[in-house]
Amino acid sequence: MGRSNELFERSQQLIPGGVNSPVRAFRAVGGTPVFFREGRGSRVVDEDGREYIDYVGSWGPLILGHAHPEVVEAVASAARQGLSFGAPTARELEMAEVLTGSMPSMEQVRLVSSGTEAVMSAIRLARGYTGRAVIVKFEGCYHGHSDFLLVKAGSGALTFGNPTSAGVPAELASHTLVLDYNDPQQAEDAFSRHGKDIAAVVLEAVAGNMNFVRPSDEFIHTLRRLCTKHGAVLLFDEVMTGFRVGPRGAQGIFGVSPDLTTLGKVIGGGMPVGAFGGRREIMQKLAPVGPVYQAGTLSGNPVAVAAGLATLRRVLEPGFFDRLGAATAKLVQGLESEARAAGVPFSGASLGGMFGIFFRKELPASFAQVMQSDREAFNRFFHAMLERGVYLAPSAFEAGFVSAAHSEADIAATLAAARAAFASARG
Numbered sequence: 001m002g003r004s005n006e007l008f009e010r011s012q013q014l015i016p017g018g019v020n021s022p023v024r025a026f027r028a029v030g031g032t033p034v035f036f037r038e039g040r041g042s043r044v045v046d047e048d049g050r051e052y053i054d055y056v057g058s059w060g061p062l063i064l065g066h067a068h069p070e071v072v073e074a075v076a077s078a079a080r081q082g083l084s085f086g087a088p089t090a091r092e093l094e095m096a097e098v099l100t101g102s103m104p105s106m107e108q109v110r111l112v113s114s115g116t117e118a119v120m121s122a123i124r125l126a127r128g129y130t131g132r133a134v135i136v137k138f139e140g141c142y143h144g145h146s147d148f149l150l151v152k153a154g155s156g157a158l159t160f161g162n163p164t165s166a167g168v169p170a171e172l173a174s175h176t177l178v179l180d181y182n183d184p185q186q187a188e189d190a191f192s193r194h195g196k197d198i199a200a201v202v203l204e205a206v207a208g209n210m211n212f213v214r215p216s217d218e219f220i221h222t223l224r225r226l227c228t229k230h231g232a233v234l235l236f237d238e239v240m241t242g243f244r245v246g247p248r249g250a251q252g253i254f255g256v257s258p259d260l261t262t263l264g265k266v267i268g269g270g271m272p273v274g275a276f277g278g279r280r281e282i283m284q285k286l287a288p289v290g291p292v293y294q295a296g297t298l299s300g301n302p303v304a305v306a307a308g309l310a311t312l313r314r315v316l317e318p319g320f321f322d323r324l325g326a327a328t329a330k331l332v333q334g335l336e337s338e339a340r341a342a343g344v345p346f347s348g349a350s351l352g353g354m355f356g357i358f359f360r361k362e363l364p365a366s367f368a369q370v371m372q373s374d375r376e377a378f379n380r381f382f383h384a385m386l387e388r389g390v391y392l393a394p395s396a397f398e399a400g401f402v403s404a405a406h407s408e409a410d411i412a413a414t415l416a417a418a419r420a421a422f423a424s425a426r427g
């Protein structure tokens with residue numbers, strides 16, 4: 001850790017908190033963030049040359065593992081042909097074909113450069129399409145850092161929200177209604193009170209920013225029905241789950257068709273790509289054909305799109321998710337049985353290559369329940385795993401990711417480390 005410590009000291013002088021995105025700073029778990037020098041397959045190597053089995057995968061994009069040779073080659077060869085044109089390219093069309101071909105609810109799609117941008121643009125589009133202002137979101141879901149989504153619940157369940165960040169004017173938060181995840185009755189009540197003003201309901205179709213919370217069938221079908229009935233746009237934020245939980249995202253698994261979908265992470269294979277798309281009638285409201293403005297100098301960047309296409313080519317091969325899902329389930333089941341043997345209250349779940357682990361006995365269904373897990377135990381477990389060469393997300397509220405590069409031996413080594421780490425988690 002010597003060099004990470006030294007680099008972190010220096011970084012803090014020049015970069016706020018020493019990091020370019022807050023969760024990287026290890027504030028939740030304590031200690032010094034690890035600075036990485038390289039990654040290969042399932043492994044990352046820090047600045048001191050220590051190797052770790054990585055379950056963060058750059059927070060989701062690296063579903064094939066680090067520096068997959070085909071992705072690296074696609075990037076190198078695209079770069080040789082030019083880094084950016086700011087004009088249409090055949091590769092963007094190919095990406096649009098792959099995305100719309102995989103996700104039937106997406107009749108048209110537009111590329112952007114991050115998940116934040118995808119959701120921000122999709123919300124503007126939903127507002128432009130409906131001519132309404134109100135956005136419904138759910139506590140514990142994260143949709144990027146645009147102003148009107150950095151909002152927590154107001155004083156009552158059906159009152160408008162308050163900003164969670166300084167710098168967000170209260171007026172912007174006042175168009176956002178924050179409800180409880182997995183509470184269909186509350187959604188019914190919100191629509192009966194505000195239905196004619198609601199432009200969109202936005203949700204993570206599996207919530208990965210409060211660790212890992214699945215929607216109930218009743219919840220997700222109620223939202224579909226309410227949006228249809230009241231003429232609101234149902235927006236699935238699949239930035240994390242798209243091409244991560246299955247080839248058609250969470251919507252393919254739950255059998256619900258949203259009006260708009262946002263994508264990011266895996267579709268860029270580790271490069272900056274986001275996308276939003278959905279029903280043609282809605283997408284036709286976008287400039288230059290419609291009145292809703294949206295643009296980007298580097299949107300559809302040829303090098304970034306090449307990385308995404310090379311990644312999706314592998315991800316869409318038959319059997320990919322059977323293998324990935326089995327490896328991920330094996331990891332989670334193994335962790336559960338090690339925790340049981342150590343007498344640690346613990347639960348875990350997974351879908352495709354995404355998983356959640358909780359230091360509480362039962363799987364949570366809402367943000368309030370997630371908050372009841374033992375964060376101190378997680379933090380001790382996190383550091384004990386890190387010492388043993390396993391890199392987990394440095395927060396009890398983040399989902400974990402397994403890649404196609406994680407071998408049986410990696411999973412076995414992780415479970416061996418967990419055996420010792422659970423003993424420390426017990427405190």
Ligand code: PMP
Nearest residue numbers: 114115116142143144237239240
């Ligand atoms: N939506 C979801 C569901 C996400 O998980 C994230 C990022 N973790 C975002 C949006 C924002 O994406 P980005 O960080 O690429 O802006």
